[in-house]
Amino acid sequence: xxxxxxxxxxxxxxxxxxxxxxxxxxxxxxxxxxxxxxxxxxxxxxxxxxxxxxxxxxxxxxxxxxxxxxxxxxxxxxxxxxxxxxxxxxxx
Amino acid sequence: xxxxxxxxxxxxxxxxxxxxxxxxxxxxxxxxxxxxxxxxxxxxxxxxxxxxxxxxxxxxxxxxxxxxxxxxxxxxxxxxxxxxxxxxxxxxxxxxxxxxxxxxxxxxxxxxxxxxxxxxxxxxxxxxxxxxxxxxxxxxxxxxxxxxxxxxxxxxxxxxxxxxxxxxxxxxxxxxxxxxxxxxxxxxxxxxxxxxxxxxxxxxxxxxxxxxxxxxxxxxxxxxxxxxxxxxxxxxxxxxxxxxxxxxxxxxxxxxxxxxxxxxxxxxxxxxxxxxxxxxxxxxxxxxxxxxxxxxxxxxxxxxxxxxxxxxxxxxxxxxxxxxxxxxxxxxxxxxxxxxxxxxxxxxxxxxxxxxxxxxxxxxxxxxxxxxx
Numbered sequence: 001x002x003x004x005x006x007x008x009x010x011x012x013x014x015x016x017x018x019x020x021x022x023x024x025x026x027x028x029x030x031x032x033x034x035x036x037x038x039x040x041x042x043x044x045x046x047x048x049x050x051x052x053x054x055x056x057x058x059x060x061x062x063x064x065x066x067x068x069x070x071x072x073x074x075x076x077x078x079x080x081x082x083x084x085x086x087x088x089x090x091x092x
Numbered sequence: 093x094x095x096x097x098x099x100x101x102x103x104x105x106x107x108x109x110x111x112x113x114x115x116x117x118x119x120x121x122x123x124x125x126x127x128x129x130x131x132x133x134x135x136x137x138x139x140x141x142x143x144x145x146x147x148x149x150x151x152x153x154x155x156x157x158x159x160x161x162x163x164x165x166x167x168x169x170x171x172x173x174x175x176x177x178x179x180x181x182x183x184x185x186x187x188x189x190x191x192x193x194x195x196x197x198x199x200x201x202x203x204x205x206x207x208x209x210x211x212x213x214x215x216x217x218x219x220x221x222x223x224x225x226x227x228x229x230x231x232x233x234x235x236x237x238x239x240x241x242x243x244x245x246x247x248x249x250x251x252x253x254x255x256x257x258x259x260x261x262x263x264x265x266x267x268x269x270x271x272x273x274x275x276x277x278x279x280x281x282x283x284x285x286x287x288x289x290x291x292x293x294x295x296x297x298x299x300x301x302x303x304x305x306x307x308x309x310x311x312x313x314x315x316x317x318x319x320x321x322x323x324x325x326x327x328x329x330x331x332x333x334x335x336x337x338x339x340x341x342x343x344x345x346x347x348x349x350x351x352x353x354x355x356x357x358x359x360x361x362x363x364x365x366x367x368x369x370x371x372x373x374x375x376x377x378x379x380x381x382x383x384x385x386x387x388x389x390x391x392x393x394x395x396x397x398x399x400x401x402x403x404x405x406x407x408x409x410x411x412x413x414x415x416x417x418x419x420x421x422x423x424x425x426x427x428x429x430x431x432x433x434x435x436x437x438x439x440x441x442x443x444x445x446x447x448x449x450x451x452x453x454x455x456x457x458x459x460x461x462x463x464x465x
Contacts (some may be wrong), residue, residue: 013265014235015199015237027146029146029198031198031239031266033147034146085307088237088265088311
């Protein structure tokens, strides 16, 4: 399954929102469901604001996890975003 | 350890302009005069949020039958709940939808009874299909999540590809294809609703293909009929574990059908707080945890996954609410489900040999739900 284009600007789909304006404990709410993500997942999702490109998000994660294989980080981020797109939580 | 409920199912009314033959409302419905007021529901929403609920599912009957729906949505949102509206759409105009969205509505789930007007209207007992298609177009103009829900069964499962195409064309972000579950009115009409094994196998292929094709465009959730499953569903996510249902008169139930279980005492939100009900109500405690479980559930590796299946179904099929759900292949009473399936599938074999159109009962005679006044 191809991932999002690197120039795409992921954003929350209609009807999807955070439970609170900010905070580590906040939950992502969507139709009939909710997910609570931990640090990396949450940080990625927070950057899906229609402003950051996929490339920018990947690069930030690569620099944060400097010791990890950059290709793997890129693949993990793309996979994560793709899953949320499939669940109709993210639009590209 | 007692978990907090995640979602509140708010059955706002049992009044409904439709009479769907598979309706999950109880056979004994609440009268309009007994319904909770706006103020009472407001308090329920606030207590639910405090208890940890994230979602409210506004349903019924038909929630649009409540003239205070706009207010209810606003109060639920103000209480901090994510608002889902589960509706047939009957009673929704563009102006009214705009008002509901403005009040904070986040997700609308619109029901369709099929992809073909004549049949859909027969299932609903009311002319509604064409109107729903118009509504879908209208809903797309608004920035809310839009789900189409289609209940499927033997009469429409062969149209599944058409149903999916209809939802796709209607612009739904999500399609819920829900095989009928046999409670309330659906149980009355089961002989005409249970699909054949062949239909089920074909439908799974159609669904899988569509899920892949529509990846990222429309999410498809398919609920298979548990009569055909190897193991039971984790009904409601477990008894008194994730969900709480408040009926139109304020009775707090662990699920839609719980009133069928004898010896149950339901507490009312008019008398008790939601927190007390969740923690202390006899109804909510009755099948919580594992102490009540019979064998084979008690020693089963799956007991924390499916909780022994559905109590109401166990009651309806075996007469014992504490029995293993008979749909489970490990249930002592599983043969009764096998016999039902045998009957449905044998009839199909007999008729396909003669090339006659398939119907177990010959002439379809539905038992329709009335509208409580």
